Amino acid sequence: MSDFYEISQGQDWNRIKQEIFFIKAYDVESALDKDYRTLDDFFALLSPSAEVYLEDMAHMAHQITVQRFGKIILMFAPLYLSNECTNACIYCGFNRNNSIQRMTLTVEQVLQEAMSLYQLGFRHILLVSGEATQKVNMDYLKNVVEKLRDLFASISIEIYPMSVESYSVLIEKGVDGLTVYQETYHPERYHMVHGTGPKQNYSWRINTPDRGGIAGFRRINIGVLLGLYEWQIEAAFIGLHAEHLIRTYWKSHIGISFPRLRPAAGGYMPEYIVNDKNIVQLICALRLFLPDAGLVLSTRESSWFRDNVIPLGITQMSAGSKTAPGGYTLSRDIDGQFEIEDSRTPEQVVKKIITLGYDPVWKDWDVALI
């Protein structure tokens, strides 16, 4: 069985790029006419030629999402454990070269932060950290999860990539979800923006979702950071990656995020502009290609944009997010990982979701005690 690194090495970037940019209107129409779409159809839907079909794509994406998921939005919130990091990703506020105040929450502080999210209604929580393996180590994570697992129906992690064995330990402790973004699939761009630190290891990172699938996470969420390379090509690879994971780890539910670069300490400016229309096209193309994939939208996007794309295929949203450790209850002075754009409270977001005719879902599963 091939892992995704092997699969990605077999791809010809220039061929994929040419294919996407030379697609004709009849290829888009043919992709739209099908009930089940191939990777080539997905490329057609990502192409510049598909832009004039955006209204049709949006209509179909909405119908498929309602058919597969109903009109629901699963709510979750990130809880930042630490902003310490040994990497120097040029786009990130936690880059080790940035002069910001650093902190790693104690287990008691994590619990305090978690309680405030619990009181707001959240039952799905995402634990986030920089790559600070000295402090956010296995013992620390096990202690944190032990404190949180009775409060939350779902605990996911978005921390540094780990081995299958380490993931198995965390699953055993009560973690059910793994989020890991490749940031960019383009190997040269990847090395350019990750100049130093363990994150330089492209193959180790790109195979992290495979290791998560082998370990048996119930949810695996992948993504790219839009703005690091041409969005259509990144999208082609994320489709390829998600398709591989869905086929190989059929017990895991695969989700996709498409965060856009936001201002952060360090002042990095995106070199590739991704506008709202591009993201709408991406959401619709993903839904038409992968009808059962979760599509996740964070508070990086504006309230106006988030409200408008809900009907297109979004299934999970964060709300009221703080991107600094201690941001909910401890300190307002610690720098966040990036600036958020939708600053509404969870209550305001939920009201809007209901107004749009959707049900906010705080919890969608329970562990069966056998």
Ligand code: SF4
């Ligand atoms: S993106 Fe993650 S790994 Fe990179 S500097 Fe930020 S926290 Fe560290």
